[in-house]
Amino acid sequence: MMEWMFYKRFYVFKIIRRTADVLCFIYFKTSPTATSNSPKVHGVKVIGNMFALCTRMIPTIIHHTYSICHYLKTMNAVSQQNAIDTKAVVIMYGWFGAASKNLKKYAELYINHPQNKCAVVYGTVDKPTIITRNDAKLAAMVMDSVRKAVEIIRNVESAATDGGKDIPVVLHYFSNGGAFIVENLG
Amino acid sequence: MIKDAISGQMKDHHQDAEDLKAISKRLKTKGFEVLDSAPAYLYESTAYRVVDSSVPTLPLKLILKCLVYITILITKTASYVRKRERADNIFWKNMLESDLCQRQAFIYSTIDVMTDSEKLDEFIEARKKQGIDVTVLKFDDSNNVLHMKKHPKEYK
Numbered sequence: 001m002m003e004w005m006f007y008k009r010f011y012v013f014k015i016i017r018r019t020a021d022v023l024c025f026i027y028f029k030t031s032p033t034a035t036s037n038s039p040k041v042h043g044v045k046v047i048g049n050m051f052a053l054c055t056r057m058i059p060t061i062i063h064h065t066y067s068i069c070h071y072l073k074t075m076n077a078v079s080q081q082n083a084i085d086t087k088a089v090v091i092m093y094g095w096f097g098a099a100s101k102n103l104k105k106y107a108e109l110y111i112n113h114p115q116n117k118c119a120v121v122y123g124t125v126d127k128p129t130i131i132t133r134n135d136a137k138l139a140a141m142v143m144d145s146v147r148k149a150v151e152i153i154r155n156v157e158s159a160a161t162d163g164g165k166d167i168p169v170v171l172h173y174f175s176n177g178g179a180f181i182v183e184n185l186g
Numbered sequence: 187m188i189k190d191a192i193s194g195q196m197k198d199h200h201q202d203a204e205d206l207k208a209i210s211k212r213l214k215t216k217g218f219e220v221l222d223s224a225p226a227y228l229y230e231s232t233a234y235r236v237v238d239s240s241v242p243t244l245p246l247k248l249i250l251k252c253l254v255y256i257t258i259l260i261t262k263t264a265s266y267v268r269k270r271e272r273a274d275n276i277f278w279k280n281m282l283e284s285d286l287c288q289r290q291a292f293i294y295s296t297i298d299v300m301t302d303s304e305k306l307d308e309f310i311e312a313r314k315k316q317g318i319d320v321t322v323l324k325f326d327d328s329n330n331v332l333h334m335k336k337h338p339k340e341y342k
Contacts (some may be wrong), residue, residue, distance in 0.1 A: 168216035
């Protein structure tokens with residue numbers, strides 16, 4: 001359900017972009033100022049063209065900024081205050097459109113577990129990456145999580161005094177939004 | 187300078203490969219996989235069912251269904267022209283044949299409109315036949331990725 005809500009938002013945004021494109025195309029082709037050369041009409045033409053370009057560019061810029069911001073906000077790592085307490089490292093990939101605050105609730109289950117306290121690396125990719133199944137971005141996400149998990153494992157194992165610490169890794173993922181990422185890990 | 191940059195990048199790639207190997211090894215030997223509402227078999231009808239259940243107004247419902255139909259048609263035509271198996275089928279096959287981890291826990295529900303529970307039952311049986319240690323937590327009243335909200339005790 002949640003996934004489809006984000007699909008819907010993505011498609012609505014795409015429709016707005018395409019509508020802006022069509023409106024601009026119509027404007028440039030049918031504007032009465034398009035064939036006139038008088039200075040007054042020329043001024044109107046310049047303003048009209050700028051307005052049309054803004055109509056076309058603004059949704060595109062917002063869309064790309066939105067995607068990039070979402071991508072940069074992805075993987076988070078939460079370790080135990082005392083590294084030696086860490087019993088396992090959990091890598092968690094969220095569902096399509098999952099926000100960090102949603103995943104944090106699941107991460108807290110592992111972090112605050114009474115017997116087996118874990119460190120958690122969690123996050124999700126941006127929506128267009130999942131819709132287009134962009135393998136390069138999905139692989140980058142996998143590597144980001146792996147690097148963070150390995151860093152935690154090194155810290156925990158270097159903090160272990162008995163030298164016998166070999167902590168396991170748990171992979172927790174949600175719906176196909178998470179499964180598409182895990183497909184790249186495999 | 188270029189030489190330094192290239193050697194630096196090579197080192198990073200090598201480090202990444204080492205890290206990936208370390209995680210894969212741990213997952214395979216001592217690891218555990220938890221699949222919450224996953225994997226979902228990508229039926230064509232699933233998208234229509236999701237539109238039905240999530241869009242209240244009829245005109246919007248029809249527009250979205252048309253969009254879904256066009257998208258499916260384009261992807262089908264593209265895979266036919268390129269003579270390649272559909273990405274959805276490849277995904278399901280990859281998930282079935284994954285040897286990432288020897289222990290898996292599935293959490294899903296029979297009323298989930300995104301994840302078809304019958305197809306997931308088949309998936310679980312196939313995984314058991316492959317010798318995977320499978321644990322199942324199946325509900326009948328919670329929606330996609332909302333199992334913890336509905337059944338916090340069991341989930342924990």
